Amino acid sequence: MNQENDYAIRVKDLYKDFKLNSDKARTLKEKLLFSKRNKVDKVHILKDITLDIKKGETVALIGTNGSGKSTLLKLMTKIIFPTKGTIKVNGKLTSLLELGAGFHPDFTGRENIYFNAAIFGLTKHEIDKRLDTIIEFSELGDFIDSPVRTYSSGMYMRLAFSVAINVDADILLIDEILAVGDKHFQDKCFAKLHELKNSEKTIVIVTHDLAQVKKLCNRAVWIKDGKIKMDGNPKEVVDKYIEICG
Amino acid sequence: MNVFKELYRYRELLKTSIQKEIRGKYKGSILGVLWSFLNPLLMVVVYAIVFPYLMRMTQDNYLVFLIVGVIPWVFFTNVVTSGCNCVWINGNIIKKVYFPREILPISVVGAGLVNFAISCIIILIFCLFSGIGFSINLLWLPAIAIVQCMLSLGMLFILSAINVYVRDIEYLVQFIMNLVFYATPIIYNVSIFPAKFRWVLYLNPLAHLIDAYRAIFYYKTMPNLASLGIVGLISFVVLVLGYLIFKRMEKGFAEEV
Numbered sequence: 001m002n003q004e005n006d007y008a009i010r011v012k013d014l015y016k017d018f019k020l021n022s023d024k025a026r027t028l029k030e031k032l033l034f035s036k037r038n039k040v041d042k043v044h045i046l047k048d049i050t051l052d053i054k055k056g057e058t059v060a061l062i063g064t065n066g067s068g069k070s071t072l073l074k075l076m077t078k079i080i081f082p083t084k085g086t087i088k089v090n091g092k093l094t095s096l097l098e099l100g101a102g103f104h105p106d107f108t109g110r111e112n113i114y115f116n117a118a119i120f121g122l123t124k125h126e127i128d129k130r131l132d133t134i135i136e137f138s139e140l141g142d143f144i145d146s147p148v149r150t151y152s153s154g155m156y157m158r159l160a161f162s163v164a165i166n167v168d169a170d171i172l173l174i175d176e177i178l179a180v181g182d183k184h185f186q187d188k189c190f191a192k193l194h195e196l197k198n199s200e201k202t203i204v205i206v207t208h209d210l211a212q213v214k215k216l217c218n219r220a221v222w223i224k225d226g227k228i229k230m231d232g233n234p235k236e237v238v239d240k241y242i243e244i245c246g
Numbered sequence: 247m248n249v250f251k252e253l254y255r256y257r258e259l260l261k262t263s264i265q266k267e268i269r270g271k272y273k274g275s276i277l278g279v280l281w282s283f284l285n286p287l288l289m290v291v292v293y294a295i296v297f298p299y300l301m302r303m304t305q306d307n308y309l310v311f312l313i314v315g316v317i318p319w320v321f322f323t324n325v326v327t328s329g330c331n332c333v334w335i336n337g338n339i340i341k342k343v344y345f346p347r348e349i350l351p352i353s354v355v356g357a358g359l360v361n362f363a364i365s366c367i368i369i370l371i372f373c374l375f376s377g378i379g380f381s382i383n384l385l386w387l388p389a390i391a392i393v394q395c396m397l398s399l400g401m402l403f404i405l406s407a408i409n410v411y412v413r414d415i416e417y418l419v420q421f422i423m424n425l426v427f428y429a430t431p432i433i434y435n436v437s438i439f440p441a442k443f444r445w446v447l448y449l450n451p452l453a454h455l456i457d458a459y460r461a462i463f464y465y466k467t468m469p470n471l472a473s474l475g476i477v478g479l480i481s482f483v484v485l486v487l488g489y490l491i492f493k494r495m496e497k498g499f500a501e502e503v
Contacts, residue, residue, distance in 0.1 A: 027413050028412055029414075031412065074500070077343075077344045078344045079340070079343070093344075095343065095344065097342055114258075114262065118261075119339065119343050121256050121258075123257060127258070
């Protein structure tokens with residue numbers, strides 16, 4: 001009935017500028033004395049983006065480095081705010097922009113699961129319920145009770161990914177973090193994403209792994225220089241993208 | 247009302263960051279958390295030795311008189327000075343994930359409140375052993391503490407947000423706090439001033455709060471409800487205003503830190 005409810009994310013006429021100042025005046029003295037340092041150049045990262053993502057869609061954002069894909073994801077999670085335009089989000093959203101936010105190196109893996117999951121907005125009870133699944137997914141075994149600083153980077157990433165993927169959000173935003181761990185773990189991550197996709201979750205993913213885009217997603221959006229260049233069937237979009245940029 | 251819903255959803259984060267705030271501060275020291283209570287006590291010892299000679303204090307039970315003023319003051323000044331950079335130092339998390347940013351200042355005040363509650367036991371011990379004893383008026387304590395929390399949180403909202411953009415705030419606040427300490431009747435009684443100048447001291451909301459604490463602990467009387475009410479109202483306005491300013495400025499946090 002209510003059309004508004006069919007959408008997970010609605011982006012309308014969105015613009016985002018970034019300030020570009022190489023030597024920023026940070027203290028009061030610098031602000032007063034070097035007033036010319038306060039002059040900033042603006043870069044237009046995103047220009048007039050309008051994008052509706054329906055509930056249950058798995059959307060890939062593709063494009064070259066610096067085209068604004070990650071910025072768009074950050075705007076969706078409310079880490080940064082648009083210069084102009086609106087973003088409406090319908091449902092609980094979790095973003096996996098950078099793994100291991102809030103990890104504290106001196107605490108054990110188990111304790112960090114609690115810190116990290118709390119940042120994602122889970123309660124203690126909810127974390128307790130997921131703890132075993134998370135530990136099992138991470139395949140860390142006995143290392144779970146060692147301080148995180150003793151982990152290898154692969155172990156660190158595995159733990160972080162396991163927490164984030166088990167948060168159980170309606171909308172999942174993922175930014176190029178699937179290059180995690182070895183082949184075996186990557187396959188497991190994609191299997192999990194397929195599972196989430198089939199359980200009617202909305203997924204927005206930024207990736208350069210075009211083969212996976214074709215397999216996983218049912219829609220691809222190509223962003224070029226801050227504008228939507230192409231939007232539609234992943235196979236068509238990816239092929240066109242490879243034809244022009246590859 | 248959305249604010250409270252969001253905070254309720256993130257209550258686990260609020261809880262863990264209050265814990266981190268309490269334990270993290272004296273991490274690595276042998277006495278650990280004990281320092282949060284030793285610090286004000288040592289401060290009191292110094293004042294109790296120095297000021298009676300310096301100022302010819304004739305206050306009965308000067309030690310208790312001091313403690314009752316110093317401990318709420320330490321609560322206030324710790325929250326406001328150490329909380330100033332609470333947004334700034336969490337920059338790396340702010341850039342990575344979304345969570346209600348107001349959790350950062352709120353957990354600083356929350357941690358301060360927990361410390362204060364425990365410190366109140368110290369005040370009570372001193373009241374008991376100095377022969378002052380207790381009275382039913384101690385029941386006013388939560389009300390006074392809530393007013394103080396609102397005031398500190400409101401100020402912290404404003405200061406921690408501005409501090410992201412202008413880093414001088416932190417150092418400026420330290421200096422001003424030093425000044426306010428002597429302008430607030432903590433180590434002295436207001437009565438040492440001529441009656442016609444006292445109103446100047448009472449422009450400072452903290453003076454009313456310290457008076458209220460002193461009333462319930464030291465004089466065992468009711469706090470002056472009229473002045474507590476007015477300070478409560480002012481604190482509430484500061485809190486709402488501070489929150490609005492914080493909300494407005496937070497949009498730039500991830501790009502500035």
